[in-house]
Amino acid sequence: MAGLEQVPVPATGTLAVSLRERTERLLRNHRFLLGGLAALLLLFTLLFYLSQRGRDLPAALVTNKVLLFVLWYANVILILVVAFVLLRNLIKLLVERRHRILGSNFKFKLVATYVGLSLIPVLILFFIAMELLRGSFDRWFNTPLAPALERGNAVAQAFYDRLENTALRDASRTLGEVRGIDLAQAEERPRLTRRLQELLAELDLDLLAVYEGDELIGAVVDSQSGIPDLPEPGRDFLAEAAREGRAVRMDAPAGVPGRLVLAAVSGSGATVVAGTLLDPVVADQTDQLVRDFQSYRQLEVQKDDLRASHILLFVMVTLLVLLGSSWAGLYLARQVTVPIQALAEGTRAISGGDLSHRVVVEADDELGVLVDSFNRMTAELASNKEALERSNRELVEAQRLAAWNEAARRIAHEIKNPLTPIRLSAERLLRKHQQHDPELGKAIEEGVEIIVREVVTLQGMVDEFSRYARMPRPQPAPVDLSRLVGDTLSLYRDLKPGVAVEGDVEEAASPAMLDAEQMRRALINLLDNAVEATEAPGRVTVSATRDNSHLRIRVADTGRGIPAESREKLFLPYYSTKGRGTGLGLAIVHRIVTDHQGTIRVEDNVPRGTVFTVELPAG
């Protein structure tokens, strides 16, 4: 089965794969399918061979009880296996759908289509073939053959009955004829033999014999019959004959063709055996009629078992086909769904920003090409992203360098501004002192005043830089944002005539987890800029809202706005659009917001002015 894992993209594409590699991959990927097909082919060959051999097997073997039960339990096992395979996959698909796993709907449809396409024709064929099989059996045993065989058997039995009855009658007549002869007297024996000879000719018999008990008294055999010697009828036969009179059929003595019909009758201590030799052709034909009828009856008796064994064999083959086709359907469906599911998951991973994700599915068809293209696209995306990030880094570095240049220039300028009056004051004092100017004292007072004032300015700048550099980490605590905004806004009310300063903080925004002092300082810096940029009549508004995830604080003014080209550098330290000040105000705001895990963005206000939006995590 195809699997997923994170691996580097192969350097070679699918098209570059050699025929040998493709063949090896085909064998490796489809080894289960090929193995299964080979096993099924072998099984069907075996079944076909057995069915061919089965034609020559006697019905008794085909309908053997053990065979029937073996077939039945083999079918039960197959039913269980088919049910297990189908239900297991069905449950898996339903669970995947319930958990809304990506691609599960498509997979369900595809598997249902594949399995349905294999199941439905097999089941239709099965029910039609079953009906044909049942009908064939019924028609087979309803042919006119049965009455013909039954009549033939009846004729044969009647023929034998007649022969036996005739022999019995002849034996009875002979017994009556010999009663007048005293068999115990040896001198009477020639007379007995003569009488037997006469009766043999008269009754058209082939054999006549007289016993007294088990002892043979006299016997005659038709010389034309070819019977060389008197056959031994057996003691049981004579005993039964003595009791009730019997006739049997037995094989003629060795060397004599045909069958011998013997009948024995007893009375007055004597037993007479009369025998007729049956023509071999007639005997064989008659026996064959009986045997044919018996064979037919055997088939008829085994009809149900024969039908059951055929049906069970057919059910078994159907179940094997069903198992093979449904399994192959599931396998082929997986061959399609697994790559597509992997692609869908890959798309989701990439849309989530994971450009290192790769789809590894062993497929040789168009899906393989698609997977390769997807991986190449992802690799290119990752490469482009990396290049873009590198460019961005370089750009930011350049901007930072430019900002530092600007900052250095501004710092130099800001430092130079107080230094010039200091230098001029010092030079003026020196000059007055060298000239012994009587107004030196006044000049000293004025010069020192200027120098002290400018040094204070320099000291303020140094303090500002120092504060930025040593800004502490925020200490968030629940803050009443409405109160914080209100207190801050009160510093600006009536500061600039014609510029209204307003607050609009919704109730849900409080309490907010903030460092109150830092956030107040950020607001002051934003309000300083906003009030300064807004000319009368104008308006500065601070609003705050909250949703499930974010707290938003907006500082909007109706001032002159900020040019787009300045916005990128707005939050860099020592950058200023005002041409004065330290350029640290917005940098400090940005740092405070960033330290609160938030973001700040600047946009145009509508219809005029600027909006700074601070977004902080709501928690």
Place this chain on the structure above:
Amino acid sequence: MRTALALLGLLALASQARAEADIKDLRATLDGDRVLATFTLTGGLDGRLSQRIDSGLPTSILYEIELHKDRKRWYDNRLDRATLEVVAVHDAVARTYTVHLKLDGELVESRTVREREALDAAMTRIEGVPVFTLGEGTPRGRLLIKVRAELGSRTILSFIPAAIRTEWRDSNKFRYPPRAPSP
């Protein structure tokens, strides 16, 4: 899955079919250390079996015989088991029936009968056949034998084979070793 299992269970149960036949007059007697079984199968040779016999197919009735201790509600009462198989084969040309009696698969007796009544008797009346031999390992106490007959098979729904068996029947109880007669 449950439905499929229930259906299969039902079909498996269906493979056990009860016969109309029954074991009657079952008696067990001791002849020294040998246990002799005597019983009669009634209603066994129905039309189905008779047709099969007349067709010339070897037709058998298998008697399963078990030796039990006489203990009620005990799980392993059975001491020994034996099978007695009576096989009949009809020769339509000679008009005879050959009956073989096999005890645990070994031929005990063969006889040929010509009349149908004699065949029925040979197959269904078992008279004093020694089926078990008791010895040192046999527990002392009251014993009995149980017998049931298997009369071939039939099919359910045209393809599910089902063995046809009678109910188990119990013999009289007998004591082993037997008590010596009082003087």
